[in-house]
Amino acid sequence: DVKVTQSSRYLVKRTGEKVFLECVQDMDHENMFWYRQDPGLGLRLIYFSYDVKMKEKGDIPEGYSVSREKKERFSLILESASTNQTSMYLCASRGPGVEQYFGPGTRLTVT
């Protein structure tokens, strides 16, 4: 079974803090994704990566950056957290096919 893990289930940060969300997959997948999930808005793609050190902007990259130094790990960075970044963050990975496998999510609250 594919396993995608995220470093925290719940996180509370203050406005202006730098926030790191970590995601690890154990299936040697090339592709990894970060989404945010908000009620009534579904999943929106923030960033994705096709390979180590490669990254592409998704639909809503503003205020975020990412890092992929190792194939199994994809980090989402909020340089200066703001209250409108309070959300559920989902990481996913994809192998040679099309299906994506999701982690459990990190619910981030920025106060």
Added chain:
Amino acid sequence: AQSVSQHNHHVILSEAASLELGCNYSYGGTVNLFWYVQYPGQHLQLLLKYFSGDPLVKGIKGFEAEFIKSKFSFNLRKPSVQWSDTAEYFCAVNAGYGGSQGNLIFGKGTKLSVKP
């Protein structure tokens, strides 16, 4: 740009009722279609998928979906829902395999509440 529309934001059913959740997409070429489910407190998981062949696909837990190309639709169905089907359901589409074409476009989700 591709988009996915889910017609209902929240559906409330009693146990044993039949379910149909609508999903329409906007893309004229070959597509791959998915339904994902998110049970309360759990991660998003694949319910079923359509790549090619028989347009009626069966998934886990008694769910099925029908791809109707002429209507750009991929509706999810279940003949008799259970309380345990209470969850949020997401339709997703992608239009290829390589590069950004391999990415999924998600609908906004439909919350299903099943009353016992």
